[in-house]
Amino acid sequence: MKIGIDLGGSKTEAILIDNKGKEIFRKRIKTENNYQGTIEGIELLIKGIESNFGVVKSIGIGMPGVVSNDTSLVKNANSIWLNNKPLKKDLETSLNKEINLENDANCFALSEAVDGAGKNYHVVFGVIIGTGVGGGVVINKKVIQGCNNIGGEWGHISLPNRTKDEKKYSNKCYCGHEGCMETYVSGPGFSSIFNSKYNENFDSYQIIEGFNKGDNRCIESLKAYVDHLARGLSIIVNTLDPNIIVLGGGMSNINYIYDNISDQLKKYVFSDTMHTIVVKNFHGDSGGVRGAAWL
Ligand SMILES: [Zn+2]
Missing domain, CATH: 3.30.420.40 (ATPase, nucleotide binding domain)
Structure with a gap:
């Protein structure tokens, strides 16, 4: 046990x-x-x-x-x-x-790789898009920590090819850098960009609600969100080339992501074919604690 x-x-x-x-x-x-x-x-x-x-x-x-x-x-x-x-x-x-200690995003990735959405795949990249943004690399059911202990920490790479507008509405990241993925694709990052652009005070749930009701500002924002996610993940695909990317965290519950992310990713990945699939997690909120047990 x-x-x-x-x-x-x-x-x-x-x-x-x-x-x-x-x-x-x-x-x-x-x-x-x-x-x-x-x-x-x-x-x-x-x-x-x-x-x-x-x-x-x-x-x-x-x-x-x-x-x-x-x-x-x-x-x-x-x-x-x-x-x-x-x-x-x-x-x-x-x-x-x-006792084995491991970063919680790595535990999430491990849990999904062992007996979750990635159980049939060789290279699994687990992504947390929640209050913060993290990630973990699991190859053959083993976490790859890396020599600096930052394997998978894609939340603090800069959003590639930022437009003038994207620079204008971006926030400084707590890590000290500018334009980190976390400031665009975390829940608070997503709503903060929306609010400064439209002078509103929405949280991410209210933006999704607006999207479902046909509010154009919310539709534009969610489209941009998936594009940001795809641009960030294209770096992962171009370097690690995982079989599967499993999303977790609060923002991973947005179904619109899964309907659109593959087409967006194809635009940015350096390959004429794109076999990497992007899916929702299998274990829900239990991913972290189950992954810790598998350590
Ligand atoms: Zn950062």
Whole structure:
């Protein structure tokens, strides 16, 4: 059996699965927004499962950010109380066993590659388009972290061939760069561009609602959104050439994306044929926690 933990900013979820991926137990608790509280929450979840189901050897944790290869400390986490902390070492000391930690977007990609939408494919690129934008590369069911621990982090490449208009309405990214994919294709990025262009105060759901009602501004914005997504993903196809791209996160629930993205991608990819398919995730919100268990 395997335990997976999804350490989120507001909740921490644990799952127990068997070797075939069948869910046996699941529990969710609130994440304390301090380091000691976060550690104690994870310990409590693991000890609770083990007291009911026996000792589990395989434990994986999906988390925001990564454990740096250089320092063994957490970096790039938006749950900022984790940054610069020896999370892996502290958990292993208190639980007295080895634990695998991995970026949450990588866990999502792994889950979809093992027994989700990408289970029949060799090279899977998992994409999170939600509050933030992340990604993960999985080849032959194995996460490719890369030597800087940033494999798949396509959210912070710049939107290719930005037009004057796209530069005008873009926001500075929290990473310090200008024009990152995240500022265009995250939920908040999408609505922020719409609002500054049309002087509105819509969230992404309201824009989709407007699209369904035939509001031209919303139709234009969603068309542009799919184009932005295709331009960003064309870089992935041109370099990694995955068999399948699986989308997750809140924005992945927009069906219009799947009806139009392939035609857009074909325009930008350096190939006369385009066999890469773009699909919605299979496991829904459970992708992260299941992927952590598969670590
Ligand atoms: Zn950025």
